[in-house]
Amino acid sequence: MASRSSMSDIAGVHNCYLWSMSCIYLFAFSSIYIQIPGLYGDNGVLPVRAFAQLDKRGMSGLAEASKQMPSLVWLGPSLGLSLNTTVELVALLGTVISFLQLIYKPLRNFWTYCLVVGLYFSLYQIGQTFMWFQWDSLLIETGILTALTAPLKLPFLSAKGPQTALTFWLVRWLLFRLMFASGIVKLTSECPTWWSLTALDIHFESQCIPTPLAWFAHHLPTPLLRLSVVMTYIIEIIVPFMFFIPINSLRVFSFLMQVIFQLAIILTGNYNFFNLLTIVLCLSILNDSHASRLISTIATTTTTTTTTSYPRPRFLMPTLLTKLVTYFIYFSLIYWTIQLFNIQFIAGSLTMSIGFTKDQLNQFIIFALPVSIGLATISLAANIFKAISRCLIYPSNSLARIANLLYTTIYTGAVIYFFCISLVPHVSVDTTRSTRLWPVINRWHRTVERYPVVNSYGLFRRMTGVGGRPEIVIEGSNDMSSPSGWKAYHFLYKPGDITKAPQFNIPHQPRLDWQMWFAALDTYQNNPWLLNLCYRLLTAQPEVLDLLDKSRLPFKTAPKFIRVRSYIFRFTGKGAKNWWRRENEKEYMAPVSRESLEPFAKAHGILPESGTGVKLIDKYPFIARWLVSVRQLTAQMSPKNFIYSLLFAALLIAKF
Numbered sequence: 001m002a003s004r005s006s007m008s009d010i011a012g013v014h015n016c017y018l019w020s021m022s023c024i025y026l027f028a029f030s031s032i033y034i035q036i037p038g039l040y041g042d043n044g045v046l047p048v049r050a051f052a053q054l055d056k057r058g059m060s061g062l063a064e065a066s067k068q069m070p071s072l073v074w075l076g077p078s079l080g081l082s083l084n085t086t087v088e089l090v091a092l093l094g095t096v097i098s099f100l101q102l103i104y105k106p107l108r109n110f111w112t113y114c115l116v117v118g119l120y121f122s123l124y125q126i127g128q129t130f131m132w133f134q135w136d137s138l139l140i141e142t143g144i145l146t147a148l149t150a151p152l153k154l155p156f157l158s159a160k161g162p163q164t165a166l167t168f169w170l171v172r173w174l175l176f177r178l179m180f181a182s183g184i185v186k187l188t189s190e191c192p193t194w195w196s197l198t199a200l201d202i203h204f205e206s207q208c209i210p211t212p213l214a215w216f217a218h219h220l221p222t223p224l225l226r227l228s229v230v231m232t233y234i235i236e237i238i239v240p241f242m243f244f245i246p247i248n249s250l251r252v253f254s255f256l257m258q259v260i261f262q263l264a265i266i267l268t269g270n271y272n273f274f275n276l277l278t279i280v281l282c283l284s285i286l287n288d289s290h291a292s293r294l295i296s297t298i299a300t301t302t303t304t305t306t307t308t309s310y311p312r313p314r315f316l317m318p319t320l321l322t323k324l325v326t327y328f329i330y331f332s333l334i335y336w337t338i339q340l341f342n343i344q345f346i347a348g349s350l351t352m353s354i355g356f357t358k359d360q361l362n363q364f365i366i367f368a369l370p371v372s373i374g375l376a377t378i379s380l381a382a383n384i385f386k387a388i389s390r391c392l393i394y395p396s397n398s399l400a401r402i403a404n405l406l407y408t409t410i411y412t413g414a415v416i417y418f419f420c421i422s423l424v425p426h427v428s429v430d431t432t433r434s435t436r437l438w439p440v441i442n443r444w445h446r447t448v449e450r451y452p453v454v455n456s457y458g459l460f461r462r463m464t465g466v467g468g469r470p471e472i473v474i475e476g477s478n479d480m481s482s483p484s485g486w487k488a489y490h491f492l493y494k495p496g497d498i499t500k501a502p503q504f505n506i507p508h509q510p511r512l513d514w515q516m517w518f519a520a521l522d523t524y525q526n527n528p529w530l531l532n533l534c535y536r537l538l539t540a541q542p543e544v545l546d547l548l549d550k551s552r553l554p555f556k557t558a559p560k561f562i563r564v565r566s567y568i569f570r571f572t573g574k575g576a577k578n579w580w581r582r583e584n585e586k587e588y589m590a591p592v593s594r595e596s597l598e599p600f601a602k603a604h605g606i607l608p609e610s611g612t613g614v615k616l617i618d619k620y621p622f623i624a625r626w627l628v629s630v631r632q633l634t635a636q637m638s639p640k641n642f643i644y645s646l647l648f649a650a651l652l653i654a655k656f
Contacts, residue, residue: 011164013283013286013287014168015105016283017171017280018149019101019108020280021142021146021280022098022102022108022116024139024273024276024277025098025101025116026643026647026650027273027507027647028273029092029094029095029098029116029120030095031273031507031508031509033088033091033092033634034508034634034639036091037084037543037546038544038545038546039130039547040087041543043536043542044536044544045532045533045536045544046128046130046529047606048084048087049605050605050606051065051128051605052083062077071121071122071123071125072119073086073087073090076616080618080619080620081616081618081620081623082624083616085618088627088631090119090122091119092627094116094119095646097115098116102647102650102651103650103653109151110147110152112150113143113146113147113150116143117140117143117144117146117147120139120140120143121140121451124136124137124140129527129529130512130514130515130529134455134459135272136452138178138274138277138455138457139273140452140453141452142171144453145167145170145418148411148415148418149167149168163412165387166383166387166408166412168284169379169380170415170418171283171284172281173376173380173419173422174281175240175243175282176240176243176244176372176376177422177457179236179239179240180236180237180368180372180426181425181426181428181457181458182457182458182459183233183235183236183237184237184365184458185429185458185459186233186460186461187233188365188431189461190358191461191462191463193463194463196354197226197229197353197354198225199463200226200228202465202466204218204268204571205218205569205570206463206468207269208494208514208517209270209493209494209502209505209510210268210270210502211268211269212501212504213267214268214269215502215571217268218571219573219574223349223350223351226352227350227352230337231261232261234333234337235257235258235261236261238333239254239258241371241372241375244375244378246382247325247326254285255282258279258285259279259282262276262278262279262282263275263279266506270505271506272507273506273507275506276506276507339355340355341354342354342355362430365431366430366432366434369427369429369435380416380419384412387411388405388408388409388412391404391408392405417444418453418454421445421454422454423437424437424442424445424454425457426456428456429456429458464521468568468569468570468583469495469568470520470567471494471495471517471569471582472516472565472566473489473496473564473567474488474533474534474564475488475489475554475563475564475565477559477560477561477563477591478560487555489548489553489554490548491510491512491516491549492513492547492549493510493513494513494514494516498581498582499577499578502579505640506640507640510547510639512547515527520566520588524564524588524589528604530564530589531592532604532606534589534592534597535594535597535606535607537562538558538560538562538593538597539594546635558594560594561591563589564589565585565586566585566586567582567583567584568582568584569581570583
C-alpha cells in the first residue's frame with residue numbers, strides 16, 4: 001500500500017488551499033444566511049414562493065421551477081418543510097459544514113466539498129438578481145475543482161496521491177483564465193477610460209461600496225493613477241503567463257504580483273469574498289519550497305500531524321541558463337511596458353499613453369490565445385506524466401501501484417475534460433472569432449453551459465461614473481404636497497448620507513446595497529425588484545427593514561408614499577468636512593402609495609391573490625422554532641462581526 005506521506009510536492013500548499021476554501025465558503029454562506037428573510041422570505045423583496053409561482057400555478061409551478069432551475073430548495077415541500085424554512089436550512093447547513101471543515105481536517109474531503117458546492121449552487125439557483133454575480137459563479141466553479149483536489153478515501157489511494165498535483169493544476173488554470181480575461185475585456189470593450197488610462201481617476205468614487213481608503217486613493221497624483229492602470233494591464237494580461245513557466249523565481253514573482261494587486265483592491269473597495277477567493281486561487285502557483293513559512297502559520301491550527309513529501313525532481317535546466325532566461329523575461333517585461341504605454345519623463349513629469357491600436361490588440365489576442373493554450377497543454381502534460389510516473393515508482397507493492405494508476409487515469413480523464421470545456425469561455429475574449437476549437441470541445445461544453453461549471457469572466461469591462469457617481473435615494477412621506485415632509489431611508493453600507501464615512505464590510509456582501517448601485521445606472525422599469533422593495537417599505541415589513549440602517553429609520557410606522565430621487569455623488573476635496581457632495585437632483589421614480597403598487601405586487605407574486613395559491617406549512621414546528629432562535633441569536637451583532645466571530649471561534653477551537 002502507498003505510504004501515508006504525500007505523493008506530491010504541494011502537500012503543505014494544498015492543505016492551506018483546502019482550509020482557505022472552507023474559510024471562503026464560511027464567509028459566503030454566513031453572509032447570505034443573514035439576508036435570507038429580507039431577500040427571499042415570503043415577506044422579502046424577491047420571495048422564493050413568487051419565483052416558483054406557487055400562487056399562480058400551484059405545485060406544478062414548483063415542479064416546473066425544479067426542472068428549469070435545479071435546486072435542493074425545491075425538495076423542501078416533499079420533506080414537509082416550507083420554502084422559507086428550506087432556504088434557511090440550506091444556508092445554515094452550508095455555514096455549519098464549512099465551520100466544521102475549519103476545525104476538523106478529515107472533513108476537508110471530496111464528499112464534504114461536493115456537499116457545500118451543492119448547497120451553494122442551490123442558493124445560487126433561487127437567488128435571482130441578488131446572487132447572479134461573477135464571484136458567485138466563480139465560487140461554484142472553484143468549489144468543483146476543490147472537490148476534485150480534496151482527499152478521496154478509496155482503497156489503496158493515499159490522501160495526497162499523485163492525482164492531487166494534477167487536479168490542483170486546474171485551479172491554476174482557472175486563475176489564469178480569470179486574470180487574463182479580466183485584463184483583455186477592459187480593452188476589447190473599447191471603454192474610453194481604459195484606453196486613455198483614466199479609469200482609476202473615477203473608479204474609486206464610482207465603485208459600488210468604497211472603503212475609507214478609496215477617498216485617499218481618489219486624490220493620489222494623476223501620474224500615479226495612470227501608472228496604476230498600466231500595472232493593472234501588466235498584472236492581469238502578461239504576468240499570468242508566468243504561472244506555467246517552471247522557474248521558481250518567476251512563479252514566486254507572479255504570485256506576489258497577484259497577491260499585492262488583490263490586497264490593493266481590498267484596501268480600496270468592498271468586494272466581499274471575491275478578492276480573498278482570488279488570493280486563495282493564487283496558492284496554486286506555489287509549491288512547498290515557495291510557501292513553507294506561509295504553511296507553518298496555518299498548519300499549527302489546522303492539523304496536528306506533519307506530512308513529508310517525496311523528493312521533488314530538480315529542474316534540469318542549468319543554473320546559468322535559468323538565470324539568463326529569468327533576466328531576459330524581466331528585462332522584456334520592463335522594456336515592452338515602457339514601449340507599449342509610451343512611458344517617459346517630460347519636463348520632470350511622468351507621462352504615458354497607450355501606444356498600440358485596436359487592430360494590434362486583436363492581433364495580440366489572436367497570438368496570445370493559442371500560446372496560452374499551448375503553454376497550458378504542455379504544463380498539463382508534464383503534470384500528467386509526473387503523476388503517472390509516481391504511480392509506477394513510489395507505491396510499495398504491485399497492487400497499490402495498479403490501484404493508484406487506475407485512480408490517476410480516471411482523474412486524468414476528468415482533468416482533461418474540464419480543461420477542454422474551459423477553453424470555450426477562454427477563447428470568447430477573441431472578438432474577431434479567429435480562434436477555433438475542435439467541434440467536440442464545443443459539444444462537450446454545450447452539455448454543461450446552463451450550469452456554472454466553467455464560466456467566462458471579465459470584471460469592469462466598462463467604467464461607470466465618468467460624469468460622477470449615479471446614486472438613488474429612497475424617500476418616504478405622509479404628506480406628498482409638503483416638500484419638507486420627505487425623509488430618506490438610510491442603507492447600512494452604500495453611500496447616501498454625505499457626512500457618513502465609507503466603511504469596510506469585507507467579507508460580507510450586502511446584496512441589496514449592491515443592487516441599489518446597479519439600479520442607479522439604469523431605470524426602475526428595468527429593475528422591477530425595486531418596486532417590490534418600495535412596497536415592502538410601504539408596509540414597514542420588518543424582514544426588509546432589517547436590511548437597512550434601522551437605527552436611522554425615518555418613520556416609526558409605514559409611510560403613505562414612497563419616491564426615489566437620483567443624484568450625482570462625488571468625493572469631496574481635501575480639507576472638506578463631508579466625505580461626499582451630491583448634485584443634479586432628479587426624479588428617478590414618481591411617488592407611489594401602497595394601493596397603487598398592490599396590482600404590481602399581485603402580478604409578481606409578492607402579494608398573493610386572495611383564495612389562490614398553495615399554502616406550504618412546516619410539518620415540524622420545532623425546526624421553525626429552532627431557526628427563529630438561531631436567527632435571534634445572530635441578530636445580536638452586525639453581519640460583519642457575526643462572520644468574524646465564526647472565523648475566530650473556528651481558529652480557537654482548532655488550536656485548543
